[in-house]
Amino acid sequence: MTDGPSHLWHPYTRFSAVHAGLPCIVRGEGPYLYEASGARYVDAVSSWWACSLGHSHPRIVRAIQQQAEILQHSILGNLSHPPALELAERLAGLMPTPDRHVHFASDGASAVEAALKIALQYAHQTGHTRRTRFVSLKEAYHGDTLGAVGVGYLEEFHRLLRPALNEAWRLDVPDCRECMDPDCHSLCFAGVPSFLAEHADEIAGVIVEPLCLGAAGMKMYGPGYLKRLADTCRQLQIPLIVDEIAMGYGRTGRMFAYEHAGIDPDMVCVGKAVTAGYLPLSAVIVRDDLYETFSDVPDDHTFYHGHTWSGNPIAAAAALETLRIYEEESIVARAAESGRVLAGELASLKTRETVQQVRCLGLIGAVELKPDAETPPRARRVQHLLRERGYLLRPLGSVIYLMPPLNMEIEDLQQAAQAVKETIEAAE
Amino acid sequence: MTDGPSHLWHPYTRFSAVHAGLPCIVRGEGPYLYEASGARYVDAVSSWWACSLGHSHPRIVRAIQQQAEILQHSILGNLSHPPALELAERLAGLMPTPDRHVHFASDGASAVEAALKIALQYAHQTGHTRRTRFVSLKEAYHGDTLGAVGVGYLEEFHRLLRPALNEAWRLDVPDCRECMDPDCHSLCFAGVPSFLAEHADEIAGVIVEPLCLGAAGMKMYGPGYLKRLADTCRQLQIPLIVDEIAMGYGRTGRMFAYEHAGIDPDMVCVGKAVTAGYLPLSAVIVRDDLYETFSDVPDDHTFYHGHTWSGNPIAAAAALETLRIYEEESIVARAAESGRVLAGELASLKTRETVQQVRCLGLIGAVELKPDAETPPRARRVQHLLRERGYLLRPLGSVIYLMPPLNMEIEDLQQAAQAVKETIEAAE
Numbered sequence: 001m002t003d004g005p006s007h008l009w010h011p012y013t014r015f016s017a018v019h020a021g022l023p024c025i026v027r028g029e030g031p032y033l034y035e036a037s038g039a040r041y042v043d044a045v046s047s048w049w050a051c052s053l054g055h056s057h058p059r060i061v062r063a064i065q066q067q068a069e070i071l072q073h074s075i076l077g078n079l080s081h082p083p084a085l086e087l088a089e090r091l092a093g094l095m096p097t098p099d100r101h102v103h104f105a106s107d108g109a110s111a112v113e114a115a116l117k118i119a120l121q122y123a124h125q126t127g128h129t130r131r132t133r134f135v136s137l138k139e140a141y142h143g144d145t146l147g148a149v150g151v152g153y154l155e156e157f158h159r160l161l162r163p164a165l166n167e168a169w170r171l172d173v174p175d176c177r178e179c180m181d182p183d184c185h186s187l188c189f190a191g192v193p194s195f196l197a198e199h200a201d202e203i204a205g206v207i208v209e210p211l212c213l214g215a216a217g218m219k220m221y222g223p224g225y226l227k228r229l230a231d232t233c234r235q236l237q238i239p240l241i242v243d244e245i246a247m248g249y250g251r252t253g254r255m256f257a258y259e260h261a262g263i264d265p266d267m268v269c270v271g272k273a274v275t276a277g278y279l280p281l282s283a284v285i286v287r288d289d290l291y292e293t294f295s296d297v298p299d300d301h302t303f304y305h306g307h308t309w310s311g312n313p314i315a316a317a318a319a320l321e322t323l324r325i326y327e328e329e330s331i332v333a334r335a336a337e338s339g340r341v342l343a344g345e346l347a348s349l350k351t352r353e354t355v356q357q358v359r360c361l362g363l364i365g366a367v368e369l370k371p372d373a374e375t376p377p378r379a380r381r382v383q384h385l386l387r388e389r390g391y392l393l394r395p396l397g398s399v400i401y402l403m404p405p406l407n408m409e410i411e412d413l414q415q416a417a418q419a420v421k422e423t424i425e426a427a428e
Numbered sequence: 429m430t431d432g433p434s435h436l437w438h439p440y441t442r443f444s445a446v447h448a449g450l451p452c453i454v455r456g457e458g459p460y461l462y463e464a465s466g467a468r469y470v471d472a473v474s475s476w477w478a479c480s481l482g483h484s485h486p487r488i489v490r491a492i493q494q495q496a497e498i499l500q501h502s503i504l505g506n507l508s509h510p511p512a513l514e515l516a517e518r519l520a521g522l523m524p525t526p527d528r529h530v531h532f533a534s535d536g537a538s539a540v541e542a543a544l545k546i547a548l549q550y551a552h553q554t555g556h557t558r559r560t561r562f563v564s565l566k567e568a569y570h571g572d573t574l575g576a577v578g579v580g581y582l583e584e585f586h587r588l589l590r591p592a593l594n595e596a597w598r599l600d601v602p603d604c605r606e607c608m609d610p611d612c613h614s615l616c617f618a619g620v621p622s623f624l625a626e627h628a629d630e631i632a633g634v635i636v637e638p639l640c641l642g643a644a645g646m647k648m649y650g651p652g653y654l655k656r657l658a659d660t661c662r663q664l665q666i667p668l669i670v671d672e673i674a675m676g677y678g679r680t681g682r683m684f685a686y687e688h689a690g691i692d693p694d695m696v697c698v699g700k701a702v703t704a705g706y707l708p709l710s711a712v713i714v715r716d717d718l719y720e721t722f723s724d725v726p727d728d729h730t731f732y733h734g735h736t737w738s739g740n741p742i743a744a745a746a747a748l749e750t751l752r753i754y755e756e757e758s759i760v761a762r763a764a765e766s767g768r769v770l771a772g773e774l775a776s777l778k779t780r781e782t783v784q785q786v787r788c789l790g791l792i793g794a795v796e797l798k799p800d801a802e803t804p805p806r807a808r809r810v811q812h813l814l815r816e817r818g819y820l821l822r823p824l825g826s827v828i829y830l831m832p833p834l835n836m837e838i839e840d841l842q843q844a845a846q847a848v849k850e851t852i853e854a855a856e
Contacts, residue, residue, distance in 0.1 A: 011734020147574030164562035306439020
């Protein structure tokens with residue numbers, strides 16, 4: 001626990017929690033985070049869904065240390081450097097069509113902002129000058145900068161930002177979780193094509209979290225919806241931006257969640273696990289048919305956009321080593337297998353009286369509790385009880401979820417699921 | 429030079445420059461960047477004004493390597509860790525009134541976005557619900573995310589973004605460069621108090637680059653203007669956000685540029701040199717009278733905002749070592765002294781026929797060339813000639829400037845200034 005007042009403004013943290021005292025983490029090892037006292041916690045949410053390979057992975061640590069020795073930073077404005085060149089090539093190569101260019105940022109939100117601005121400028125320079133709005137899903141989350149909030153959801157505490165936003169048109173959250181049939185004609189998609197067609201000349205882009213709306217409480221939907229959405233966008237020549245910042249890099253049991261739908265998005269945003277969560281790096285991976293319209297010949301259509309640390313060499317070196325580990329240790333296949341185990345473990349909760357729904361996808365296991373009027377709410381009580389047992393979780397409203405490192409041992413995963421089950425039952 | 433096509437989308441770079449071939453940097457050492465061939469360049473703009481201590485500083489490299497060994501990342505949502513706690517305390521302690529809290533991001537733009545959102549939410553929760561707009565300077569630059577662009581300037585290529593922006597009201601760029609008298613009553617400020625007073629109930633905040641508008645072409649103004657602006661904001665109870673991302677950390681000869689004006693800003697944004705430019709980290713440092721309104725007791729006013737890597741331990745460790753070096757090696761005093769040498773070296777350019785103006789402040793030396801109709805423009809030709817001589821510069825329009833590492837040896841600085849002078853003369 002931290003002692004006394006600090007000068008740190010904690011993100012997404014209530015003052016009352018700060019005053020009650022927060023665990024102070026001094027080191028990490030595998031799935032564990034440690035306080036100075038030796039108290040050990042399982043990082044059951046992978047440090048905001050980012051540390052997909054756990055902590056202190058010796059290969060990534062070494063990659064960081066080695067790159068730090070020779071080139072810490074050099075900008076990509078009219079220059080290049082090997083780690084950024086290689087990483088751009090690797091990321092493009094992971095896409096269904098690798099004819100792509102990769103624009104780097106540091107915060108996930110900044111990658112989303114780059115994608116939005118690319119879409120706006122692309123619309124403009126292809127003659128669609130009225131295409132200035134976006135379409136997103138209700139309850140979506142794409143980051144906290146103002147452009148990203150504009151395509152995100154608006155809970156009560158976000159409403160005050162409205163005058164500062166270019167608000168997206170919002171589609172209903174698909175309700176087709178049970179339908180994994182890519183040929184489905186789900187009702188939830190029924191109204192989408194006509195809406196998009198009607199407003200096509202005003203829509204610069206459509207942005208979605210693929211298959212799972214994370215911050216909304218792990219709300220999941222089937223690949224059939226995503227496939228149809230991509231097809232409709234393609235027909236209407238509206239760029240589709242798929243935000244894989246949370247769901248990419250194996251979390252859903254495929255390298256990218258959009259692969260479940262067999263689509264080829266115009267832009268893909270990545271972040272979080274891209275460096276195994278160790279250093280800030282994000283990117284938007286853009287199809288060349290969009291990229292090529294940004295030429296300065298004959299007229300200047302250059303993308304005058306960029307951040308200081310775009311493609312930072314040390315972070316890029318961590319990202320490259322992460323990809324090597326993913327490949328050599330078959331991390332994605334392992335996550336898919338572990339996900340089946342997790343889903344099996346949590347299944348018995350479905351019949352509990354306090355449980356609304358159990359939702360699993362890849363290595364995400366979410367348990368939504370029924371509404372309650374307790375103080376503190378039951379989910380918060382579960383969180384505190386789990387912390388006492390050495391598990392760090394962050395419920396989203398009444399949704400308790402596990403998103404552990406993808407390389408967690410099966411036995412540890414089973415123990416974590418068991419702890420969640422026992423705690424939910426104990427809190428009834 | 430890079431060989432063949434790459435998949436990297438270079439920020440702020442024309443396709444024609446990419447096609448002509450860009451230097452590929454493989455290592456850095458002091459003020460120098462090297463290609464694999466051994467070709468050596470002086471990093472005369474400190475890698476976008478960030479690498480204030482040059483490259484491969486052994487102490488910062490060691491700090492990165494050591495922190496990478498023990499804790500690469502852990503979030504600050506309901507947790508803390510020593511590097512972030514210590515860095516927040518150090519940054520608060522650098523302010524005139526250290527009763528502050530520090531909110532971390534990674535991209536500079538993300539820190540500005542946090543400041544804007546804090547101002548909006550602060551206005552709302554102090555009853556000023558109509559305060560939803562910002563005031564900034566014409567030609568200002570605060571970053572490239574959409575919120576930051578809204579308070580930035582709008583050159584031709586930014587106009588297309590207008591429908592997506594909450595556009596700030598823009599004050600004329602102060603034209604009081606020659607007036608360093610804090611008691612001046614410069615005409616350029618004359619209309620500002622009445623404008624702010626008239627719109628006070630609609631203004632959530634005022635944001636400025638202190639003393640020098642960097643991206644606009646190193647346009648400088650005196651501290652008298654900034655002092656009056658701060659006083660007016662304080663009278664009207666409008667928060668003042670000072671963006672020290674480029675000008676802070678000694679660049680102007682003081683630790684922060686606002687110190688020249690003797691003011692105490694409500695919010696201060698830092699980035700770039702905060703980690704000596706080695707790793708992505710930015711922050712907004714907020715007075716506690718604002719911070720304290722974000723309590724969740726009795727009603728919930730929590731700042732639901734944050735980025736994954738907020739206060740990343742490795743970047744924070746680099747930032748802490750940077751501050752130690754600044755202190756132990758008197759970097760700021762050294763920059764002030766070097767700045768006087770640079771200004772002396774460039775002074776003779778003032779009388780050249782092709783030179784419009786020479787502007788110096790701290791360790792910034794800017795030479796604005798007169799308009800020309802050459803192809804390529806003369807400034808671009810100067811840039812290319814300097815690159816051939818081993819100096820990497822990035823002119824802003826017709827403005828050629830030096831912003832070298834603050835710890836550059838005086839002799840190297842004199843040589844760089846000499847190279848700039850000779851090249852400008854040769855290009856006449």
